[in-house]
Amino acid sequence: MRFLFNSGRLIWVFQVLSGILLIVFVGLHWFFQHSIAGKGGPAYANVVTYLRRPVFFGLETTFLLVVIIHALLGVRAILLDLGLSIRALRWVNWGLLIVGTAALWYGLRLTLALAHVKG
Amino acid sequence: MLHRLSGIALVLYLILHLIVISQLYGGPERWDTFLKLTQSPFFPVFDVLLFGGVIFHGLNGLRLTLLSLGYVLRWQKKLFWLNLAVTLGLTIGYILVLLGN
Numbered sequence A: 001m002r003f004l005f006n007s008g009r010l011i012w013v014f015q016v017l018s019g020i021l022l023i024v025f026v027g028l029h030w031f032f033q034h035s036i037a038g039k040g041g042p043a044y045a046n047v048v049t050y051l052r053r054p055v056f057f058g059l060e061t062t063f064l065l066v067v068i069i070h071a072l073l074g075v076r077a078i079l080l081d082l083g084l085s086i087r088a089l090r091w092v093n094w095g096l097l098i099v100g101t102a103a104l105w106y107g108l109r110l111t112l113a114l115a116h117v118k119g
Numbered sequence B: 001m002l003h004r005l006s007g008i009a010l011v012l013y014l015i016l017h018l019i020v021i022s023q024l025y026g027g028p029e030r031w032d033t034f035l036k037l038t039q040s041p042f043f044p045v046f047d048v049l050l051f052g053g054v055i056f057h058g059l060n061g062l063r064l065t066l067l068s069l070g071y072v073l074r075w076q077k078k079l080f081w082l083n084l085a086v087t088l089g090l091t092i093g094y095i096l097v098l099l100g101n
Helices: A002-006 A008-036 A044-052 A054-081 A086-115 B002-037 B042-068 B073-100
Strands: none
Touching: A008 A044, A008 A054, A008 B042, A044 A054, A044 A086, A044 B002, A054 A086, A054 B002, A086 B002, B002 B042, B042 B073
């Protein structure tokens, strides 16, 4: 944990790699979500059918993981630019880790629940 | 500055998106009620802003990465304006697609 957050270069690499991955993921997410959406938006049954397919389930959950990593590292970078103290940074690191874990847990729970809807 | 602002806006959108898709928990009826809300004229404006924000942030992120690695230093301003032009062009294209639908 300390090694990860103390290595600015490693964080920069994570930020760049997640950003590049996001370009691909956002494109795929946009394409597939629009392809299942009718004129008035995606019907409930279409969303469930989409998430039941392992390839799309994997795509959406990996997208969620990468977007959370990229977003939280971005927030951290902005806070650092604002002149955050080392002591405050430690709290921010833990706070972001908790927020990220909670967001991932929430998203995974929702995706799993939808993928297992009967019908 | 614009990169930071677009990033913060996208983080806020991500939070909103997670809240919105939680409507799926309520089953088809609740989801359909939400979908009716998306028919309001306000929604496509939001969609277009999101599209433009994502394109700008993504392209600018690539530009900043290249600059951090020591490439394209001489063209950094030109690339910024090119990014704005491409974002604007693609966003106008997206608006036309939405209007066509």
